[in-house]
Amino acid sequence: MKTKLINSLLPLALGALLCCSTVQAEVQPLDRVVAIVDNDVIMQSQLDQRLDEVRQNLAKRGGDLPPRDALAPQVLERLIVENLQLQMGERSGIRIGDEELNRAMATIAQRNNLSLEQFRAALARDGLSYDDAREQVRREMVVSRVRQRRVAERIQVSPQEVQNFLASDLGKLQLSEEFRLANILVPLSEGSSAQAIQAAERQARDIHAQLQQGADFARLAMARSASENALEGGEIGWRKAAQLPPPFDAMVGALGVGEVTEPVRTPAGFIMLKLLEKRGGERGVQRDEVHVRHILLKPSEIRSDDETRILAERLYERLQGGEDFAELAKSFSEDPGSALHGGDLNWIDPNSLVPEFREVMASSPVGRLSKPFRTPFGWHVLEVLDRRTSDASGEAREQQALNLLRNRKYDEELQNWLRQIRDEAYVEIRL
The missing domain is CATH 3.10.50.40 (Chitinase A; domain 3)
Structure with a gap:
């Protein structure tokens, strides 16, 4: 199993080795700072931990391992860039709650065809703790959301670009x-x-x-x-x-x-x-398509992830109470591509969606609301309107x-x- 872990500052076992009254205590080496990154630091213990994990993963692939001193600058550079993104997430108020983190861990175990207990045992066999794994997943989720805000949302593709691509040799x-x-x-x-x-x-x-x-x-x-x-x-x-x-x-x-x-x-x-x-x-492969609509709420600098979740739950309750989905989507949804159409994503290929959205959509019966759930884009409530199997139509080709x-x-x-x-x-x- 390929597992990447990042530890926060590790507690140090400090103290003296007492032998007898005539022998002086030996001084244990202290952890030390190996990099200052804006308003944070990276410690030698973090670097050593990551180096051990990288070398362990490389050893599983077989072949010769690069020398430890050759890997250290690469690993430190990765830690620096990760640290910068985590600091951005902290400043932006991105938080991963325990419930959401537990769901993510359960999903990872399921994708590896393991129960949570089997997943814990597999980590232990690799010399990794479940708590460290949870912390790493939490950090990767924060980094993913930072990237969605800072990178993905800046990318725009015009309808003309789509048509030009479809007419090109590569598009064909x-x-x-x-x-x-x-x-x-x-x-x-x-x-x-x-x-x-x-x-x-x-x-x-x-x-x-x-x-x-x-x-x-x-x-x-x-x-x-x-x-x-x-x-x-x-x-x-x-x-x-x-x-x-x-x-x-x-x-x-x-x-x-x-x-x-x-x-x-x-x-x-x-x-x-x-x-x-x-x-x-x-x-000419047959394609499963789903007609789905959703309401998307995004955490921001002025609305925390927990506050966004609470708002999504309130909208879910209003929908359960009979309020019109399209009207609430127009008023609240922060997906600019679908909000004006009442949250309607039209017919869509499930493979074009992020795994979290795809999995909830796959388990939702036609005509029934999903409970609020989290993806890298924010909090969603969705409703599956219909399902079909079709050839690669012009609409699907455009998507x-x-x-x-x-x-x-x-x-x-x-x-x-x-x-x-x-x-x-x-x-x-x-x-």
Whole structure:
């Protein structure tokens, strides 16, 4: 089981080792600060904890492990960027309540086909505590919501972009095969000098040459990549060609499994992609679609997550009392795409939705309200109006194109945003 943990400051076992009256007590080493990050710090104990977890996960994959001192800067950099996002969440009033966290843990166990007790036992076998796992999940949920507010909500895709995409060669291939990819990023800051660009390109060429000579991609990614997924061996998961920014959208189709692209200059730096696996390519697949409407309420700087949940529960009670769903959606829903239409999302492919929304929708009978539930976007109440199975209609094609374009823009914007908040932060490394 692949589990990532971040510990808060660990309690220290301080004291003297008393042997006898004639022997002086030995002084136990104190924890120390390895980085100051804006208004917070990262401790050596946090770094050691994360290093141990990363090395444990890497050991399960097999192969040689990078030296601990080579991994330490990478792990510390990941902790710094996570810490910045957690501080943003704290300032924005993002809170994860115990009830919501318990539901998330139950969902994780269920996805691994385990009961909660079996999940606890599996963590213990990996040398991990359930409490540490809960804390890590809580932090990842905070980070996810920070990203939704700061990145996802800035992304806009116009109807004309959708039509242009559908008319393009890539758009016509939207049901084509998918590619499981990994990347290595040699970073460049905005406004880098010509000398810095040349140095980054030399570094990228050196990494590419090592890969051509048989070096392990995952190990090089962990040791030298600045990408968000470096500690996962650079793996970014499954993507269609249309989800990749140019020129990778055209390059990936020509790759054989195991091959690596040449380094390509992008706004974030020089990137190489490796094709790990590919699948799919079938056309004319039957699609399950759901006609659903919802009311979305978002926590904000002036309304906490708990206050938002309470408002969602009150609206649920009003709907149960017979008030009109469409009218309440127009008055309260904070989903700009559906509020004006009474919360109606029309016919939608469940696979285009976040897992939390999809799971509640799947378990909701037609015509019955769901209880308020949480997704990364906020608190929802939904009602399933109907279900059907259909071919990939023009409407479904437009929705798929919209999702592909949003994902493409999100990946680009996320990397740029992470680099921006890192560059703008006060960071003092004492490693």
